[in-house]
Amino acid sequence: MKNIIIAWRNLWRKPWRTAITSGSIFFGVLFSSVMTSMQYGSYGDMIDNVVKFYSGYAQVFTEEYYDNKSINNSFELTDSVIGIAENNPVITDYAPRLEYFTLASNEENTKGSIIIGIDPHAESKITNPGKWVERGEYLSESDDGVMVAIDLADFLQVDVGDTLTLLSQGYHGVTAAGKYPVRAIIKFPNPQLNKQFIYMGIKNAQEFFGAPNMVTSLVMMVEDHYDLPRAMRLLQKEVKPPFMVMSWAELQPELVQMIEGDRAGGTFMKGILYMIITFGIFGTILMMISERRRELGVMIAIGMQRNRLGAILFFETLFMGLIGVFAGVFASIPFTYYLYRNPIPVTGEVGEMFVQMGLEPQFTFSMHPEVYYFQAITVFIITLFIALFPIYKSYTIKLTRALRA
Amino acid sequence: MNVIEIKDLVKIYNSSEVKVKAVNGITIDFEEGEFTAVVGPSGSGKTTFLNMLGGLDRPTSGSVKIGGTNVWELSSRKLIDFRMNNIGFVFQSYNLIPVLTAGENVEFIMHLQGKPKKEREKRTKELLESVGIGDRIKSRPAKLSGGQQQRVAVARALASKPEFILADEPTANLDSKATSGLLELMSEMNRKHNTTFIFATHDQRVMDKARRIVTIEDGKILKDERFER
Ligand SMILES: Nc1ncnc2c1ncn2[C@@H]1O[C@H](COP(=O)(O)OP(=O)(O)O)[C@@H](O)[C@H]1O
Numbered sequence: 001m002k003n004i005i006i007a008w009r010n011l012w013r014k015p016w017r018t019a020i021t022s023g024s025i026f027f028g029v030l031f032s033s034v035m036t037s038m039q040y041g042s043y044g045d046m047i048d049n050v051v052k053f054y055s056g057y058a059q060v061f062t063e064e065y066y067d068n069k070s071i072n073n074s075f076e077l078t079d080s081v082i083g084i085a086e087n088n089p090v091i092t093d094y095a096p097r098l099e100y101f102t103l104a105s106n107e108e109n110t111k112g113s114i115i116i117g118i119d120p121h122a123e124s125k126i127t128n129p130g131k132w133v134e135r136g137e138y139l140s141e142s143d144d145g146v147m148v149a150i151d152l153a154d155f156l157q158v159d160v161g162d163t164l165t166l167l168s169q170g171y172h173g174v175t176a177a178g179k180y181p182v183r184a185i186i187k188f189p190n191p192q193l194n195k196q197f198i199y200m201g202i203k204n205a206q207e208f209f210g211a212p213n214m215v216t217s218l219v220m221m222v223e224d225h226y227d228l229p230r231a232m233r234l235l236q237k238e239v240k241p242p243f244m245v246m247s248w249a250e251l252q253p254e255l256v257q258m259i260e261g262d263r264a265g266g267t268f269m270k271g272i273l274y275m276i277i278t279f280g281i282f283g284t285i286l287m288m289i290s291e292r293r294r295e296l297g298v299m300i301a302i303g304m305q306r307n308r309l310g311a312i313l314f315f316e317t318l319f320m321g322l323i324g325v326f327a328g329v330f331a332s333i334p335f336t337y338y339l340y341r342n343p344i345p346v347t348g349e350v351g352e353m354f355v356q357m358g359l360e361p362q363f364t365f366s367m368h369p370e371v372y373y374f375q376a377i378t379v380f381i382i383t384l385f386i387a388l389f390p391i392y393k394s395y396t397i398k399l400t401r402a403l404r405a
Numbered sequence: 406m407n408v409i410e411i412k413d414l415v416k417i418y419n420s421s422e423v424k425v426k427a428v429n430g431i432t433i434d435f436e437e438g439e440f441t442a443v444v445g446p447s448g449s450g451k452t453t454f455l456n457m458l459g460g461l462d463r464p465t466s467g468s469v470k471i472g473g474t475n476v477w478e479l480s481s482r483k484l485i486d487f488r489m490n491n492i493g494f495v496f497q498s499y500n501l502i503p504v505l506t507a508g509e510n511v512e513f514i515m516h517l518q519g520k521p522k523k524e525r526e527k528r529t530k531e532l533l534e535s536v537g538i539g540d541r542i543k544s545r546p547a548k549l550s551g552g553q554q555q556r557v558a559v560a561r562a563l564a565s566k567p568e569f570i571l572a573d574e575p576t577a578n579l580d581s582k583a584t585s586g587l588l589e590l591m592s593e594m595n596r597k598h599n600t601t602f603i604f605a606t607h608d609q610r611v612m613d614k615a616r617r618i619v620t621i622e623d624g625k626i627l628k629d630e631r632f633e634r
């Protein structure tokens with residue numbers, strides 16, 4: 001107990017030095033927390049974006065479908081397949097899809113496009129295509145109409161209320177053909193999607209392709225991407241050949257690569273920051289020990305064991321680190337909370353780029369606990385590590401030399 | 406009765422090319438209740454001698470026995486405990502732990518010894534009163550004068566109830582008034598409680614009080630005189 005009291009009082013012998021050292025830790029933690037918060041925020045946005053645009057957090061499909069996205073590799077949506085999603089406690093929503101290529105035409109214009117057969121209600125909880133409806137109405141439960149992406153609609157010169165002719169090859173080669181009223185025009189932020197997508201009720205699509213009750217994939221959602229690993233562990237246990245399950249990360253490896261690249265950049269910057277902090281603390285400790293050489297000698301002379309002296313100096317170093325870490329974390333919470341509630345808008349070309357990727361043109365911030373405790377633990381470990389030095393010193397300090405100092 | 410028995414004590418410093426024989430064969434005993442001044446010119450080996458005697462600096466050869474224990478045969482941990490329980494130290498300056506108050510400095514050594522709190526507090530109060538600064542028990546060293554600090558150091562040295570007290574030039578940084586005050590205090594402690602004191606000094610006023618004066622030159626004993634005072 002006495003050790004801690006002495007260590008604490010020692011800390012305030014040079015209040016300015018302690019303040020500067022702890023202050024450097026404080027700013028280090030604050031800066032890297034805010035940076036991490038922004039990184040996590042933007043990763044979250046990007047992941048949400050692909051997940052909510054299209055892929056969902058995870059999908060179940062057949063192994064053949066993964067190699068060849070053909071309608072012939074679709075599967076029957078049986079109760080046992082639904083059970084995989086239904087019985088998984090982490091999965092919040094799921095929806096079946098039947099997707100395949102088609103030719104779409106209106107009078108003399110024809111264009112290749114993709115039919116996405118959806119369950120309008122279930123899908124609204126996942127990718128929510130209704131959000132992008134530009135004109136018209138989102139598909140109702142047993143709708144016999146379609147929703148057409150805006151550039152495709154312009155090309156074909158169709159609008160809400162017109163009729164679209166679709167022609168494709170159905171399940172195992174049957175001819176698929178039909179006329180469908182256009183219920184809505186859809187405008188995505190992503191121009192690529194605007195040229196291709198046609199949404200249709202899944203029943204309608206199954207009928208069109210001659211594949212009753214068949215689906216190409218079952219798309220699943222979890223609360224947020226931090227829940228995904230657990231969901232995937234459970235799914236991997238349940239899903240057996242001929243089926244397979246994939247997470248968004250496996251479905252979108254480029255995005256994962258981009259995030260990893262950015263994360264590495266951030267880690268590098270934090271590494272430099274922490275190195276500066278490390279030298280700062282270390283310098284303070286060196287100064288403190290050399291100033292107190294004589295005093296340390298006197299303490300050992302009158303009967304203080306070296307391990308005890310080491311403990312005092314250890315606590316002193318630790319306190320200096322902890323003050324900085326706690327202050328840093330406590331300051332970053334309201335700071336990142338403010339940014340979390342008030343994302344920083346992005347304008348100009350960069351903002352335009354965000355929009356094209358389907359993102360809101362803003363930097364968002366995350367308040368995930370990792371944002372804080374990772375910084376806290378890192379600095380804490382650095383401090384522990386540095387605190388070994390005064391322990392080493394208290395064991396090796398030469399008594400007669402210290403007393404002559 | 407001999408408290409300290411020193412035989413053929415030698416200390417050679419091997420720094421750089423030159424070998425310095427700081428202490429060059431000292432054999433001497435100290436008895437309980439003695440009030441001894443070790444004198445000699447600067448560089449004669451007083452500090453080196455006292456440090457070996459106090460278990461602070463390992464001799465090149467020779468032995469130091471305190472109360473029958475050969476101190477330089479103890480392990481380094483045991484030696485620290487031995488110093489704590491048997492030797493009181495008063496150094497020239499900066500004796501005290503700056504972040505502890507006068508009272509805490511005195512109490513601290515008893516804390517290290519594992520004495521119960523009640524006893525520590527009682528003894529701290531008594532000791533600080535007996536060295537004449539009972540009213541400064543809550544002051545930190547920086548708030549005390551040099552003379553007051555040395556008094557606290559004496560109180561701390563006494564607190565552990567040691568066999569003897571070693572004081573290396575305890576008055577070197579004090580003005581004459583503080584010096585005579587401190588000397589008065591130490592000789593009073595010596596007379597009243599029969600505490601054994603050994604000083605290194607070249608201060609004439611300290612020598613005038615001493616009942617035994619050991620003169621060292623070039624690491625050897627030149628004279629060993631006793632006085633009735
Ligand atoms: N650590 C050391 N290394 C080398 N020489 C030393 C060391 N300590 C003391 N000496 C030398 O030993 C001699 C005795 O020094 P010291 O015991 O301090 O004398 P005093 O206390 O009488 O002034 C001096 O010549 C001094 O220079």
Ligand SMILES: [Mg+2]
Nearest residue numbers: 451452453605
């Ligand atoms: Mg000396």
